[in-house]
Amino acid sequence: MALQVQRTIVDLTGGDAMIAAIAMRLPALLAVGAIAYALPRLAEKMGVSRHQAVWLGVINPLVLMHLVGGMHNDAMMIALVVVGLLLAADGRWMAASVAVAAGASFKQTAVLALVGVAGLAYRHARGERREAPLMSAVDQRSYVWIAARVGAVAFVAFAALTLVSGLGWGWIANLGVPGSVLSLLSPVSMAGAGVAGALTAVGVPQEWTGGIAPAVQIAGLLAVVVALAWITWVLAPRRPVAAAAWALLVFTAGGPTVYPWYVLWGVVLLGATFTDRRVVRALVWITGWLLAYSMLDVAVVNGATMIGVAAVAWGAWTLWRQRSELDRPLPAVEPGDSGSDAGAATTPRHSGISALLSRV
Template sequence: MRVRGSMRALVSDARAAFAVPAVWLGLFGSVLIVVGSFTPASLPPDSELPYFIGLGLLQTGVGRAVAAAAVLLGMASLLLAWVAMRPGRHGVRGGVPRATWWLWSLPMLVAPPLFSRDAYSYAAQGLLVSRGMDPYSTGPISVPGPFADQVDPMWLFTSAPYGPLALRTQQLVVELSFDNAYFAAVAMRVPAFMSMALIAALLPRMTERVGVSVEPARWIGIANPLILIHLVGGAHNDAMAIALIVAAMLLAFDGRFWFSSFTIAAAAGYKQTALLAMVALAGYLARRAVVARRIREISDGTPSCEERAAIEANRHEPTGPVRGAPHDPGTPGMVEYIRVAAAVGTASIGLFALITFVCGLGWGWVESLSVPLMARSILSPSTVVGSIGQIIMLGLGSSAETAQIPLDTARACGMAIMAIGLIWTTLWLAPRRPTLSVVTAFVIFVACGSVVHAWYMIPVFVLLGLVPFSERTYTVAMWVIAVLGVYAAFDSALGNGSITIAVTLVAALVLRMRARGVLPLPANLRARLAGQHRHAHIEQSQKVG
């Protein structure tokens, strides 16, 4: 009966979604992205799959240009559809349909790994574990054949930097895929899709707990195209980690200390950076302890329903500016908060150690954390600044060793700023604004990290809707998401050798979005351009006169 009821609910949600034109536009965009992905840029070398499904033309030079155009236009359609459903000024009546995320995701389930080849590495690492090898001491090159052939050459000789649960999950997927290399990589989407379903189920419940509207959270944290193309399309480990972070926050808000600690430890088993969310757990649990103490302190020990409700309301963090805000009765004292935070940290790390022991893969990932640094990330501010300094030093005739100093220095400065920011977030912000603190922690991690990929920013967007930000903040986030989406499509076009068509279509996308008013220019820039236009018009009139 439950299964039948769930199916009816899914059908009902799908019908409601299809009544919204923007959902059709996004679905069209998703299909275009999938069709455009069947090129050598996304497929294993010498793959015959496109010829079996009638897309052999996309393997030619002209076909790859067409595929690049399809991906860019598909991304544009997804972004336009998503922006059109923005709650508030640009929102559709009734909010974002609940089925939007899975309707847009379904076509991606059959595509090659999208916008990243990490899923191929996951498959090779899963095979390593399945064969009893240590993925923390050897790379995909140790399993020559189809699994190694489809891995990005940069990562062939590198060990795995992922947590033990991620590797055991990859092993399970490989074994259930009957050792088929390509199918194993595509099947990495199964846990990713399940994770998205968990996020879609838990995030609305979390909005009820923290007292914010569900619509912004559903728009930016679930139906977000950037989240779908990277978590479902790219099948990244981050999907399960983020889903477990949301679950841990929900459990902590409800006062379940051990369950929340275990859940965040499990999240770290997929992506170690999930431990950043401990700040929210500590804040929620400390605020709950304050509420419990105030209830006990009532003189007769039996507060009325009204008194209990008034005290329980202090569990909700206040809104508005953090600095200069009036005293919040729910904010714990520093000693009390540090005690709770220490307990959360000890329990979570201890349970993570237990999970690591049970998985039987050891702690080799610690030494592998430097593996991602092999890639030069143009999304990392510190790496960009350091690389510019390195180029200048090389241009001045410095040796390679000397020219490396600016890069190392910039990255070290970024890490130092990150450490200071995380300490401030943990000790000052978390007891006052637990939900805001976890968003801030991930923003600091991304802004100061030496390596940044677009999917590293996804925890920020998933959790952003849990904080009552201003319209301006959501507009900035929308711009960032649009830029990162276009960047992913542009990078895909480069992989197909279609730089000209990429530039042309990106320009067309920007103009189209400007014409529809869904990506407005900042007011100061708009005024400046209007002033320049009036000045040019006056000069032209004077010449004619």
């Protein structure tokens, strides 16, 4: 669907490169608008302050810089995932499955959010409002049945969208292409390259070290599979939105290629689930680092390295000076639906990030 949307924009703009490039931002802006509408409502249903959701998912500098400025398809994917989870929180799991499938038509990684849809459908069927205990054998069979139906509906919807697009399934053969690029932000790729480089530096023949990086990447993907299995079976029935967020974040961290906007897949959803203050603090610093990386990357490419360095230095100083804002608590809200992701609704939700990075 992403290619067809872009083709439509080019056709409507008469093939003018400049106008088409500007118009490409319109779907991204609409997507961010959908996130701004759905994410705070999802947060309140999960018993979380909407202010946390607004910062992490809407006015987060990475959202404005990459989803809008970079006109990435990730914007539409994330928006449809958030809308899908909101629908699932209201008990409309079939519509939610279709929404996530539509998100996958823009970027296939959206399918990982189906664990959240399945968890919310399971929680809604049981009429639960708070964090659930571990599943019994009967509960496990019920959860598997619900998850299977969610997956089946999503697959049928995705296949139908693929048929309507007229582009077919040729993209499957190219799923490994991103892994062919050495990503500076991928932990597993850099770990593999670092080990191989260190061994080469001490005299180990390059023909012996050439397979280290691919082997580490494979190990990272195996770790992702194990983590996703745990998230699907243990976390999703208890905290569905958190499960969707962490599934996307784990896939990002363990993947062979990472770009700054990939982190937003899960970070946006974390805004709608209870997040420990230490995690929020870490997210702020990670966001600052990715902003610095992005600014320097753009500055170097455009021959303005010193401007980029100055911008990064100013941003780092501002972030450090305002770091105490992270300790300001936000009031808790009562969960508004049976899909509540909160544990105890009286626990304060810590986050001063809204005031903090708005100054960066």
